[in-house]
Amino acid sequence: PTFNLAGLFTLFQTQPSKSILKKYNIFGIKVESSAHSLDPRVGSDVTLSCTISKLSDTVCLQWKQRDSSQQNSRKTDQIRFNNTVYLMVKHVTVEDERLYTCEVQENGSVIRTVRQDFYVSQDLYGKKYTLYRSGTDYSDLKLVCLFYNGCYYYNFETAKWRWRSDSAHQEKILASASTYQAINVDKTYFGNRLVPTSSTFNGMNFDVRIVPVRFEDAGVYKCSCESYKLLTITLITVKVTAEPSDAETEGDFVTLTCSVSDVTESIRLVWINNDGKIVEEKALNSRNREEKSLRLIIQKANRDRGKWTCVLFRQNMPQVSVPYYLELSGSLNEAYVLQQEGYFLLKGPDNPGNGPIIWEWRSHSGQQTTKQLGTFHREGQQWAVKWSDDYDNMPDISQRIHEHYGTLNLLMRNPTFELGGLFTWTQTQPNKNTLKQTELFVIKVEIDSQRPVMGSDITLSCTISRLSDTVRLHWKHRDPSQQSRMINTDEIRLNNTVYLIVRHAGAENQNSYTWDVQEDNSITLTGNINIDVNQNLHGKTYTLHRSVTDHSELKLICEVDSVEIETKWTWSSHLTNEDKEIASIYKSKLVNINRAYFGSRLVSPVTNFTDLFFSVRIVPVLFEDAGVYRCSQGSDNHVTINLVAVKVTAEPSDAVTEGNTVTLTCSVSHVSEPIRFVWMNCDGKIVAEKTFKEQKQEEDSLQLVIQEFDRDSWNWTCILFHQNTPKVLIPYHLKYKERYTFQHTKVIVFGSLALLLIIILIVVLSLRKCMGARKQGLESQRSKPLQQEENVEDISQLYSNINEVQQMQAGTELPEIGTNSSEYATISGMAKADNIEREDIHYGSINFQKTAPGSKQGTERTQSNKQLSEAELGASNEGDSSIIYAQIARVQDQ
Numbered sequence: 047p048t049f050n051l052a053g054l055f056t057l058f059q060t061q062p063s064k065s066i067l068k069k070y071n072i073f074g075i076k077v078e079s080s081a082h083s084l085d086p087r088v089g090s091d092v093t094l095s096c097t098i099s100k101l102s103d104t105v106c107l108q109w110k111q112r113d114s115s116q117q118n119s120r121k122t123d124q125i126r127f128n129n130t131v132y133l134m135v136k137h138v139t140v141e142d143e144r145l146y147t148c149e150v151q152e153n154g155s156v157i158r159t160v161r162q163d164f165y166v167s168q169d170l171y172g173k174k175y176t177l178y179r180s181g182t183d184y185s186d187l188k189l190v191c192l193f194y195n196g197c198y199y200y201n202f203e204t205a206k207w208r209w210r211s212d213s214a215h216q217e218k219i220l221a222s223a224s225t226y227q228a229i230n231v232d233k234t235y236f237g238n239r240l241v242p243t244s245s246t247f248n249g250m251n252f253d254v255r256i257v258p259v260r261f262e263d264a265g266v267y268k269c270s271c272e273s274y275k276l277l278t279i280t281l282i283t284v285k286v287t288a289e290p291s292d293a294e295t296e297g298d299f300v301t302l303t304c305s306v307s308d309v310t311e312s313i314r315l316v317w318i319n320n321d322g323k324i325v326e327e328k329a330l331n332s333r334n335r336e337e338k339s340l341r342l343i344i345q346k347a348n349r350d351r352g353k354w355t356c357v358l359f360r361q362n363m364p365q366v367s368v369p370y371y372l373e374l375s376g377s378l379n380e381a382y383v384l385q386q387e388g389y390f391l392l393k394g395p396d397n398p399g400n401g402p403i404i405w406e407w408r409s410h411s412g413q414q415t416t417k418q419l420g421t422f423h424r425e426g427q428q429w430a431v432k433w434s435d436d437y438d439n440m441p442d443i444s445q446r447i448h449e450h451y452g453t454l455n456l457l458m459r460n461p462t463f464e465l466g467g468l469f470t471w472t473q474t475q476p477n478k479n480t481l482k483q484t485e486l487f488v489i490k491v492e493i494d495s496q497r498p499v500m501g502s503d504i505t506l507s508c509t510i511s512r513l514s515d516t517v518r519l520h521w522k523h524r525d526p527s528q529q530s531r532m533i534n535t536d537e538i539r540l541n542n543t544v545y546l547i548v549r550h551a552g553a554e555n556q557n558s559y560t561w562d563v564q565e566d567n568s569i570t571l572t573g574n575i576n577i578d579v580n581q582n583l584h585g586k587t588y589t590l591h592r593s594v595t596d597h598s599e600l601k602l603i604c605e606v607d608s609v610e611i612e613t614k615w616t617w618s619s620h621l622t623n624e625d626k627e628i629a630s631i632y633k634s635k636l637v638n639i640n641r642a643y644f645g646s647r648l649v650s651p652v653t654n655f656t657d658l659f660f661s662v663r664i665v666p667v668l669f670e671d672a673g674v675y676r677c678s679q680g681s682d683n684h685v686t687i688n689l690v691a692v693k694v695t696a697e698p699s700d701a702v703t704e705g706n707t708v709t710l711t712c713s714v715s716h717v718s719e720p721i722r723f724v725w726m727n728c729d730g731k732i733v734a735e736k737t738f739k740e741q742k743q744e745e746d747s748l749q750l751v752i753q754e755f756d757r758d759s760w761n762w763t764c765i766l767f768h769q770n771t772p773k774v775l776i777p778y779h780l781k782y783k784e785r786y787t788f789q790h791t792k793v794i795v796f797g798s799l800a801l802l803l804i805i806i807l808i809v810v811l812s813l814r815k816c817m818g819a820r821k822q823g824l825e826s827q828r829s830k831p832l833q834q835e836e837n838v839e840d841i842s843q844l845y846s847n848i849n850e851v852q853q854m855q856a857g858t859e860l861p862e863i864g865t866n867s868s869e870y871a872t873i874s875g876m877a878k879a880d881n882i883e884r885e886d887i888h889y890g891s892i893n894f895q896k897t898a899p900g901s902k903q904g905t906e907r908t909q910s911n912k913q914l915s916e917a918e919l920g921a922s923n924e925g926d927s928s929i930i931y932a933q934i935a936r937v938q939d940q
Contacts, residue, residue, distance in 0.1 A: 049099065051072065077160045079162055092134075092135045096130065121136050123366075134366070144163045171277075178358055179284070181261035185451075187259045188253065191207070199250045206219055207221045229245065242254050287303050288301070301343050303340070310332055313365075317355070382489060384571065390458045391457055403472065404471075427452075431449045443465065466488035492506070494769075499580050501552070503591070517564065520564065589689075594691055594694075595667075599663060603659050606658060649664075675688075708780060710751075711747050720739045723748035725748065
């Protein structure tokens with residue numbers, strides 16, 4: 047069969063009815079060589095291609111060497127482009143003729159192998175060919191000059207290699223040799239990069255190497271033997287540059303430029319991304335030799351980071367590829383990569399010296415064992431590595447990390463999460479010395495449902511292999527204008543993971559989110575994740591978890607096929623199996639809402655139904671709302687939603703006093719699938735958890751008892767997990783109440799002050815009321831002495847002149863106060879002048895005394911206080927309003 051026959055073959059039966067009897071999906075495999083029309087010469091390059099008619103997600107193509115002992119990755123370069131995998135073999139020899147096989151794998155198993163053989167000619171006399179090399183640290187140019195005519199070898203006395211650069215016309219001698227003499231190398235132009243492959247010339251072959259190749263090495267190289275011009279090799283170099291080279295943060299753009307040294311024939315430059323897709327290309331020809339480059343503008347800090355490759359095609363066959371590896375994000379000794387994303391170059395030490403260097407790795411996985419994975423040693427100008435048994439026995443490392451073309455750099459391909467750890471290069475001789483350490487942080491971003499049903503909940507997670515103190519993980523909406531809609535999301539951090547719970551996916555175009563890794567508040571790595579929402583709701587069933595809080599919301603979304611048939615939402619409590627109709631629509635009429643069960647909490651976003659989806663919502667959600675919600679159209683059930691409600695209660699329910707005990711209870715309405723409850727403190731640490739495996743229709747809970755509550759125990763969060771993924775969380779903030787200490791001293795002081803104010807008010811009101819009535823009896827009141835034996839039980843004597851009080855205090859004793867009490871006030875008044883009555887200032891003194899009946903103590907105290915009373919009573923200012931000053935003294939005998 048030819049390659050074009052590949053396709054889908056179907057055998058039909060047409061009668062009595064059309065039916066399919068058999069189907070065959072035929073995949074065509076085609077292998078080709080760039081040397082199919084012309085035998086390649088020894089030392090030249092050959093490109094092999096392996097193409098499949100259709101490349102499915104489960105099929106993989108790759109080139110392998112049939113003899114495992116001949117494996118040499120430095121000599122070959124493999125690249126995938128659409129449905130084809132190319133193998134570029136450099137400096138072919140006769141050993142390469144029957145060495146390579148294309149292998150077809152499906153789901154990791156080899157299902158077909160196809161050989162591709164070619165013939166290599168050793169006759170170089172008078173021949174010309176072109177080599178293409180990249181101007182990189184690992185590029186190698188081998189100049190092969192063999193004196194063989196196809197039948198036998200020639201012997202020559204002398205040989206020379208000459209070079210003419212693209213920018214000069216004069217040829218320069220690079221190396222010369224005489225038979226059985228040491229080869230003479232001129233290091234003027236290439237320095238130590240130019241080395242002969244043997245120390246002496248045997249008269250039959252004269253080979254030299256240039257390692258590494260620089261962009262300016264392009265030109266024409268000629269080998270001559272005595273007076274014969276034997277071979278001419280044209281070298282064309284390709285390089286990739288980036289501008290700016292230090293772009294690191296989100297939004298930075300990098301311009302990659304792929305340049306070719308010269309255009310001698312029609313070629314094509316192509317930029318290929320990580321997925322093997324062409325993103326930019328340009329055809330170049332010798333008629334316009336000034337046009338020698340192709341630019342590509344990329345955004346450095348995005349999800350498509352990794353490997354970009356410039357490929358030079360000649361006659362639809364790639365001749366050389368130059369990968370550009372984006373620098374690992376992070377500081378000098380720290381690097382951040384996304385799991386399973388692209389190619390990355392982990393740079394080794396800059397000044398390694400010449401001694402053996404071991405490469406060690408310690409994983410972030412918790413196993414603190416350091417493993418020695420390989421030993422590097424010098425081989426001329428390059429480094430070779432010998433891998434250890436640990437390296438070979440760990441597929442995550444051996445299949446994904448390799449040495450980078452004779453350097454100490456490590457090339458990582460699609461790194462796994464388990465690769466996170468500390469990489470160390472250590473020199474062992476003459477003394478053990480750590481040359482470089484780089485800690486690799488691997489980020490894993492996941493979604494718990496690849497194609498969620500519209501209206502269901504999803505959980506996004508961003509995990510780092512090790513979370514240091516200076517690193518933070520964040521989620522946000524990709525579109526800044528949609529950031530306000532993050533109210534339908536909850537973010538929570540647990541250990542090394544930050545989760546984003548998205549409620550009602552796709553209901554409000556919340557389909558794209560961004561994660562970022564920040565180190566010292568600067569973004570070091572970021573990416574986007576898009577949610578592919580399934581809008582086909584027919585026959586779908588899913589579970590929603592809602593918290594019983596003021597902001598909790600339940601959206602019920604149903605797809606309507608026809609408005610000619612009634613569409614309705616029903617609800618059955620998890621405690622019963624009876625369906626109750628809660629909302630319905632029919633023929634684009636008004637939306638009918640039954641508020642018998644949910645009251646005003648059940649609402650419809652529209653009054654008249656005109657859309658494809660019939661939606662209602664319940665706000666806020668209560669614990670008793672749990673149950674099964676069904677949307678049906680006629681006799682067809684469209685979507686079924688199982689609502690699980692979660693609530694948090696506290697005992698005591700009011701503010702908690704410091705030092706007391708409080709019990710928090712996280713309850714679930716019912717258990718329909720295995721779940722796990724977790725209590726988390728304010729530091730993000732799990733303090734209690736419980737797993738529920740059996741299905742229960744009654745309430746179940748997890749309690750957390752907080753002993754000796756203090757001010758640092760305010761915030762707690764209950765989280766419900768399903769299959770290790772958080773589905774709902776309820777933060778609970780305990781209210782703090784100051785401890786109240788009862789003090790008798792304060793009560794007595796404040797009580798006395800209150801009593802004092804009351805007495806003053808009574809005195810003031812009495813004085814103002816009695817002023818007019820008492821003025822005419824002032825003289826008679828002064829002449830009457832106070833009798834000691836007078837009963838003063840119900841008497842309140844009022845004196846309105848300071849002189850009278852002084853006479854009383856001098857000649858009489860105060861009455862005894864036992865069960866009875868008397869009040870005495872001394873008041874100073876101003877005399878009348880010019881028969882004009884004026885407002886006065888009054889001073890009042892009240893003394894409370896308690897003595898035994900018949901005691902003289904009262905009189906003695908009165909006389910002892912005489913001078914004090916005189917000193918404290920002062921004159922008032924004329925013309926002022928009446929102002930009362932009161933002095934109260936309480937004396938109680940011990």
